Structures are given as C-alpha cells and as structure tokens.
Amino acid sequence: MHVHTKVPHQSVKKTRNDILPHDGSTIARRIVCFMQAVSQSHNVSKHARSKMTPKFESMVDVGCGDGHSSALFAPYFNKVTGIDKSKAQVIKAEEYARTLDPKSSSCLQFQVASGENMPLRDSSQDLVCFSRSFHWMELMSDAMREARRVLKPDGCLAMYCTGFPKISKQLSPDEHASNVTVKKNKKANELLDNFFRHDCEIHPRSVLAVDDKYQKIYEAITVDHEPRKGSKFIIIDDKNLAIRKNFVTIREFAQMLQSYAGYRCAKITLSESNSQNDPLNDFVNNLKSTWSVDKLPNDEIYLDITWDVSLILSTRPAKLK
Structure with missing residues (x-):
C-alpha cells in the first residue's frame, strides 16, 4: 500500500474535480450523525438518525475550495475553519461567506494552509473533514498525522470523494x-x-476517487479502537450516498x-x-x-x-x- 508516496510535481497544475454542484447537505448530515453516535456511544452503523445533538464546537474543512463545502457544516458547529493552499480559492470562500445569512457566515473563517500543516492547536477540533481533497494531499501520511494531532481524543475524521457524473x-x-x-x-x-x-x-490521483472510491485509503487507516476488521469505529459508505x-x-x-x-x-x-x-x-x-x-x-x-x-x-x- 503506497498511498503515502509523494506524487511528483506536474508541469500543468491539475486541481480536484470542481464540477460538483454545491449540494452536499446529505453528506454533512451523515457525518454529523456519525459524530453524534460516537459521542453517545451508540451503534454508529445505524448513524443515530432519530436525534441531532446540540452544535459541536469546532471543525476544519481541508481543501475547502470556494467555501461551499464548509458552509454545509455551519448549522452543526459553532466554528468552521476552511483551509486551502490556494489564496484565490480562499478569497472566493470569503466572498461566498459574505453572501450567506449572518448566523451562518459568523461561524465561518478561512485560511491559506495545507492539510499537511494545519494552523490549529493540538486536540482542538471535533471534526477534520477532507471534502473531495484527501487524494490531492502531497503526503497523505502527513495529512493523517495532522488530522490526529488537531482532533480531540473523541473527535472524528471524515473524507469523501465523488465519481464522474x-x-x-x-x-x-x-x-x-x-x-x-x-x-x-x-x-x-x-x-x-x-x-x-x-x-x-485525467490526473493519476483522480483514480483514487473515480475508480478506487477511496477503498485503498479506507484499508490503510487504522484507529485507536480495535479490532480493525469489521470495526464500528471506521466505516465506508459507497452504496447509499449520491448527489443529484x-x-x-x-x-x-x-x-x-x-x-x-x-x-x-x-x-x-x-x-x-x-x-x-x-x-x-x-x-x-x-x-x-x-x-x-x-x-x-x-x-x-x-x-x-x-x-x-x-x-x-x-x-x-x-x-x-
């Protein structure tokens, strides 16, 4: 398994698939339901759909792009930090946040930063989410270590990708x-x-998202809870979710x-x-x-x-x- 290997720099910059419509509320809710189940020690495979907990404190959206993915989490967190390596994208995210209602925009903030070096304190985040971005990390193992560093002991990790439409x-x-x-x-x-x-x-990294559907990444993640096989503490869902x-x-x-x-x-x-x-x-x-x-x-x-x-x-x- 070599998902941590650094991919050589390409002469032509290729960014993540950016033709996804900005409609991922179902994804955000699924992630928050998982967090709720973990925090209440329920069976996370059921996603605890019956109730939603009060807002969580803070999260980081890694590879936030133009900010739409970050805004999806505004109803569930007091503070949402979106980070992206592109200054132009962060500017777009800030502009987009200003178009939202004050309640949503007030909890959003954006910074120029990478997933391998997050400008966040240790054990400060309830959620680290890679929104269609993990396969673009230069060093995936470093990004995973950073996710562990900034997450609270009972925090959660989420990452999702999409196939071609x-x-x-x-x-x-x-x-x-x-x-x-x-x-x-x-x-x-x-x-x-x-x-x-x-x-x-098509960039080689896109194969992880389009054809592999993050299966190799899923198999490479280990968690503090054991056993790993069949664990309720790490799941992959590629059958029930779709954006239309x-x-x-x-x-x-x-x-x-x-x-x-x-x-x-x-x-x-x-x-x-x-x-x-x-x-x-x-x-x-x-x-x-x-x-x-x-x-x-x-x-x-x-x-x-x-x-x-x-x-x-x-x-x-x-x-x-």
Whole structure:
C-alpha cells in the first residue's frame, strides 16, 4: 500500500474535480450523525438518525475550495475553519461567506494552509473533514498525522470523494420511459465516460476517487479502537450516498464541464499543437445526436445528473499504513 508516496510535481497544475454542484447537505448530515453516535456511544452503523445533538464546537474543512463545502457544516458547529493552499480559492470562500445569512457566515473563517500543516492547536477540533481533497494531499501520511494531532481524543475524521457524473435525459410531457430511453441514456454515459477518460487529461490521483472510491485509503487507516476488521469505529459508505441535480440544460452542463481541470489541461495541449478540435463541442453534438434532439437549442434540453459519493467515517485515526 503506497498511498503515502509523494506524487511528483506536474508541469500543468491539475486541481480536484470542481464540477460538483454545491449540494452536499446529505453528506454533512451523515457525518454529523456519525459524530453524534460516537459521542453517545451508540451503534454508529445505524448513524443515530432519530436525534441531532446540540452544535459541536469546532471543525476544519481541508481543501475547502470556494467555501461551499464548509458552509454545509455551519448549522452543526459553532466554528468552521476552511483551509486551502490556494489564496484565490480562499478569497472566493470569503466572498461566498459574505453572501450567506449572518448566523451562518459568523461561524465561518478561512485560511491559506495545507492539510499537511494545519494552523490549529493540538486536540482542538471535533471534526477534520477532507471534502473531495484527501487524494490531492502531497503526503497523505502527513495529512493523517495532522488530522490526529488537531482532533480531540473523541473527535472524528471524515473524507469523501465523488465519481464522474452520470446523466439521463429529462423526459418531456409527451415522452415515456422505455427500453429505447434506457439504451440511449446508457450510450450517453458511455460518451461522457469517454470524454473524461480519453478526451481530457485525467490526473493519476483522480483514480483514487473515480475508480478506487477511496477503498485503498479506507484499508490503510487504522484507529485507536480495535479490532480493525469489521470495526464500528471506521466505516465506508459507497452504496447509499449520491448527489443529484435535476433540470440542468445541456448548456449549463457544458459550462460545468468547461470548469473541469482535465478538460482545461487538454485544451492547453491542443492549443500547443495548433489543433482546432474541441472535445467538449464534439461530446455535446454526439450527445444530442444520441438523444435525437440535434435540432433543439442547448438551453431547451434538460438533464438529470447524479454523482455517486464514497464516504469514509472514522474516530480519531492512529495512522495511515
């Protein structure tokens, strides 16, 4: 297991998948329910869904990006600290916080920092959460040691990742679901997968999130409580969680894809070779052809989008093997 190995610096910066819609309230609630169960010594596998405890004191959102993931935890914590290595992202996070209601924004703060060197006191945090960011840590073992250092003895660790989105066409009032519809949606997702894997420049680290679903990371985490195998103190949930966004036009979806780092890197490579090809335009045209809507404008074709989520929940970690 070599998840702690440092990945060589790439000449072209590749950031984490940034096309996820800002709708992760279900994830935040699942994490807090786990914390509640741990704090009350309940069976954490049931997630203690019946009640929510009063607010926890403090948490850190590692790799907070533009702050949306941090804001999801505002209802559950008195203080939420978001950290990101990018100053530009921290500025965006601070700007976003100012758009929220005063009660939410007052508990949010953001700093430029890395997960391997958190600017936080020992044993000060109830939760350390890596929001789609753990696989981007330069040294994962160092990030895990930092998580242990800043967590309270009864604190919890959470990390989650998402796969590539899956799409289906929104049916119009005069359309009905059929085997033909299923086949067309299957073909549409094959086109989308090809776009990500072959037309874009997917970073090796993304494999941990997209294909491995954090399984190797899960297997590498050890906790203070034993036994490790089948332990209720560390769980992985990759079957029940998903983020959905409905009634998205093809135009809006294309704009999401334009923000994907792998696509931006591919565009740079194409421009350097003086190529006029645009894989995104090709994908959109092929998608419309698959759904037999070639003549419709992109803002009149609606999709449903689903992101599968893999979530690791743990009590205070001992180390990363």
